[in-house]
Amino acid sequence: MSSQRATSSNKITDDELNALILRLQTVLPQLDQSRHGRVSAAKVLNEICSYIRRLQNEVDGLSGRLSQRLDSIDLTGFDAEIVKDLLQQ
Numbered sequence: 214m215s216s217q218r219a220t221s222s223n224k225i226t227d228d229e230l231n232a233l234i235l236r237l238q239t240v241l242p243q244l245d246q247s248r249h250g251r252v253s254a255a256k257v258l259n260e261i262c263s264y265i266r267r268l269q270n271e272v273d274g275l276s277g278r279l280s281q282r283l284d285s286i287d288l289t290g291f292d293a294e295i296v297k298d299l300l301q302q
Contacts, residue, residue: 230254237261 225233234254238244241260244252279300288296 234258240264 231254234257238252238257241257241264244257244260283296
């Protein structure tokens, strides 16, 4: 009995799901509801996934550029530790 109650309390309601989709939609200006009317949840989720992939690619590119720059400069041991600490935050 208690396991059924715990399982049902973990279920998300339609209203909660719709609220989450609307919050995700605000991250993507191209899906602004005021201009496009109602957008399907599938489209919002698809666009969010694409956006996350683009952000990850951008992070990877910036990380590579930063590594190249750090490799090209002469850092003392103390400076290198400061940079490593900053990057790990």
